[in-house]
Amino acid sequence: MSENPHRTFGELQQRVEALAERNNWARFHTPANLARALSVEVGELNEQFLWEGVPRSAHGLQDEIADCLLLLLRLSQVAGVDPVAAAHAKMDVNDRRVWLPDGTRDKSRPLLDR
Amino acid sequence: MSENPHRTFGELQQRVEALAERNNWARFHTPANLARALSVEVGELNEQFLWEGVPRSAHGLQDEIADCLLLLLRLSQVAGVDPVAAAHAKMDVNDRRVWLPDGTRDKSRPLLDR
Amino acid sequence: MSENPHRTFGELQQRVEALAERNNWARFHTPANLARALSVEVGELNEQFLWEGVPRSAHGLQDEIADCLLLLLRLSQVAGVDPVAAAHAKMDVNDRRVWLPDGTRDKSRPLLDR
Amino acid sequence: MSENPHRTFGELQQRVEALAERNNWARFHTPANLARALSVEVGELNEQFLWEGVPRSAHGLQDEIADCLLLLLRLSQVAGVDPVAAAHAKMDVNDRRVWLPDGTRDKSRPLLDR
Numbered sequence: 001m002s003e004n005p006h007r008t009f010g011e012l013q014q015r016v017e018a019l020a021e022r023n024n025w026a027r028f029h030t031p032a033n034l035a036r037a038l039s040v041e042v043g044e045l046n047e048q049f050l051w052e053g054v055p056r057s058a059h060g061l062q063d064e065i066a067d068c069l070l071l072l073l074r075l076s077q078v079a080g081v082d083p084v085a086a087a088h089a090k091m092d093v094n095d096r097r098v099w100l101p102d103g104t105r106d107k108s109r110p111l112l113d114r
Numbered sequence: 115m116s117e118n119p120h121r122t123f124g125e126l127q128q129r130v131e132a133l134a135e136r137n138n139w140a141r142f143h144t145p146a147n148l149a150r151a152l153s154v155e156v157g158e159l160n161e162q163f164l165w166e167g168v169p170r171s172a173h174g175l176q177d178e179i180a181d182c183l184l185l186l187l188r189l190s191q192v193a194g195v196d197p198v199a200a201a202h203a204k205m206d207v208n209d210r211r212v213w214l215p216d217g218t219r220d221k222s223r224p225l226l227d228r
Numbered sequence: 229m230s231e232n233p234h235r236t237f238g239e240l241q242q243r244v245e246a247l248a249e250r251n252n253w254a255r256f257h258t259p260a261n262l263a264r265a266l267s268v269e270v271g272e273l274n275e276q277f278l279w280e281g282v283p284r285s286a287h288g289l290q291d292e293i294a295d296c297l298l299l300l301l302r303l304s305q306v307a308g309v310d311p312v313a314a315a316h317a318k319m320d321v322n323d324r325r326v327w328l329p330d331g332t333r334d335k336s337r338p339l340l341d342r
Numbered sequence: 343m344s345e346n347p348h349r350t351f352g353e354l355q356q357r358v359e360a361l362a363e364r365n366n367w368a369r370f371h372t373p374a375n376l377a378r379a380l381s382v383e384v385g386e387l388n389e390q391f392l393w394e395g396v397p398r399s400a401h402g403l404q405d406e407i408a409d410c411l412l413l414l415l416r417l418s419q420v421a422g423v424d425p426v427a428a429a430h431a432k433m434d435v436n437d438r439r440v441w442l443p444d445g446t447r448d449k450s451r452p453l454l455d456r
Contacts, residue, residue, distance in 0.1 A: 007198070007199065007202050008198070009123040009198050011202075012198055012201050012202060012205070015202070015205045015209070016205070019205070019208055019209060023213050023217075025217055028217040028392075028393035028394075030167075031163070031168075031169065031175070032163045032167045032168070033392065033393055033395075035156075035159050035160050035162070035163055036160065036163075036264055036267075036388050036391060036392065037392055037393075038156055038159065038182070039153075039156050039157070039159075039160055039264075039267045039384075039385055039388050040385045040386070040388050040389045040392065041385075042149075042152055042153045042156045042381075042385065043153070043381055043382045043383075043384065043385015043386065043388075044382070044385065045149050045152065045153075046149050046150065046153055046378050046381050046382050046385075047382045048149070049145070049146045049149055049150075049378060050331070050332075050370075050375065050378060050379055050382065051330065051331040051332075051370035051375055051379075052330070052370075053144075053146045053375075054145075054146070055145065055193070061145070061193060061195065062195050062200045062203075063200070063204060065186065065189065065190055065193070065195050065197055065200055065201075066197070066200040066201040066203065066204035067204060068152070068182075068186055069186060069197050069198075069200070069201045070201050070204060070205070070208075072179065072182055072183060072186065073201075075179065076179055079169070079175060079179070081175065081176050081179050083179055083180070083183050084121070084122070084123050084126055084183075085121065086176045086177070086179055086180040086183070087126050087179075087180040087183045087184050087187075088121050088125075088126055088129070089176075089180065090177060090180035090181060090184060091126070091129045091130070091133070091184070094133055094184075095129070095133060099137050102279065102280070103137075103139060103142040103278070103279040104278075104279075142278075142279035142280075147278065147279055147281075150274050150277060150278065150378055150381075151278055151279075153270075153271055153274050153378075153381045154271045154272070154274050154275045154278065155271075156267075156271065157267055157268045157269075157270065157271015157272065157274075158268070158271065160264050160267050160268050160271075161268045163264060164256075164261065164264065164265055164268065164445070164446075165256035165261055165265075165444065165445040165446075166256075166444070167261075216393065216394070217392070217393040218392075218393075235426070235427065235430050236426070237351040237426050239430075240426055240429050240430055240433070243430070243433045243437070244433070247433070247436055247437060251441050251445075253445055256445040258395075259391070259396075259397065259403070260391045260395045260396070263384075263387050263388050263390070263391055264388065264391075266384055266387065266410070267381075267384050267385070267387075267388055270377075270380055270381050270384045271381070273377050273380065273381075274377050274378065274381055276377070277373070277374045277377055277378075281372075281374045282373075282374070283373065283421070289373070289421060289423065290423050290428045290431075291428070291432060293414065293417065293418055293421070293423050293425055293428055293429075294425070294428040294429040294431065294432035295432060296380070296410075296414055297414060297425050297426075297428070297429045298429050298432060298433070298436075300407065300410055300411060300414065301429075303407065304407055307397070307403055307407070309403065309404050309407050311407055311408070311411050312349070312350070312351050312354055312411075313349065314404045314405070314407055314408040314411070315354050315407075315408040315411045315412050315415075316349050316353075316354055316357070317404075317408065318405060318408035318409060318412060319354070319357045319358070319361070319412070322361055322412075323357070323361060327365050331365075331367060331370040
């Protein structure tokens with residue numbers, strides 16, 4: 001897949017940062033405030049699934065996923081976290097965990113050697 | 115920055131999908147369940163900021179950001195949403211919004227021409 | 229039902245306040261922090277329903293409902309809100325709303341006269 | 343304080359149940375759905391605190407506290423939990439816990455005898 005160079009993940013991070021700078025949001029965008037803002041957006045995401053368990057609309061779901069990703073990227077920026085590197089590091093652990101049939105991890109078992 | 119080809123965003127998506135397949139999580143991983151699971155992780159993320167407004171630990175924050183991103187990617191997969199494309203589309207709108215000094219958008223104003 | 233006078237709703241509010249005072253939690257217990265803490269507990273409540281949609285355990289569910297109520301009462305105290313009066317006032321509105329078959333309210337319709 | 347008999351906590355529970363019955367919400371009001379709905383309302387509650395850490399409006403805060411309490415009561419009803427009894431039981435434990443200066447509990451210490 002040849003990617004549109006202006007629609008990559010890296011470009012997304014730059015757009016998020018540029019919007020915040022253009023609007024002088026530094027004073028609002030503390031890690032604590034952005035974590036709270038993310039909880040608000042995840043609430044709206046979950047509202048999509050009331051009351052039937054399926055999204056109210058495809059566009060609505062897409063929009064809420066977008067808002068969650070944008071806030072997560074902005075939180076990562078101000079907290080000095082590389083979200084993709086952090087997620088890979090977590091996957092390194094997840095890949096070595098023993099998982100129970102109910103979808104939760106087996107906390108009684110040590111990490112596997114892989 | 116030359117990226118490690120095994121540590122990119124695209125590779126992350128593949129690892130998330132592979133872990134779910136290896137563990138037969140398809141029956142658990144409905145969009146509705148994953149949206150709920152994301153709300154659980156965002157709760158843990160916010161717990162990091164109790165009670166002082168700063169993260170309890172740098173590693174803890176990194177870990178919770180990772181969990182949120184992983185679930186958001188998995189939700190996107192099963193819902194058939196390209197999260198980066200959706201976020202760019204939302205940024206196209208955000209860039210044209212009029213923002214108030216308090217950091218919220220001015221709903222009384224139409225989108226700007228840009 | 230004759231209620232145990234030490235197990236009423238009013239007594240619960242007093243116990244919540246007394247615990248906070250005994251531990252000098254005033255500096256932590258701002259409305260903003262307690263709202264965040266409530267989001268953490270509601271995350272734990274929702275974790276009970278992963279991944280099967282039924283509570284992992286009856287006791288666990290009871291425990292999480294308790295934590296949510298306790299935080300909601302504490303938030304109400306520090307915010308100067310009477311939660312029962314506020315909820316009755318909201319029910320006065322809810323009782324006059326027109327509700328759609330999908331369980332959401334009909335925002336296009338005015339409140340009914342009742 | 344002599345309470346208005348129609349504005350008590352007990353009466354509130356009855357109004358919540360009556361509204362749900364009048365609208366045939368039983369099919370929507372599973373414990374899992376109501377836990378999700380509570381997360382949506384707690385998101386709205388937290389939105390009140392963006393971005394300054396103080397409620398956007400006193401009425402807005404009151405309204406969101408009300409919605410959270412109403413959903414918590416409805417969840418308790420359909421889950422067969424007495425929320426006040428559950429909260430008292432949790433307070434019995436909280437009163438015996440050892441609390442750290444940072445406002446979290448000391449998990450290394452056993453419950454106190456009281």
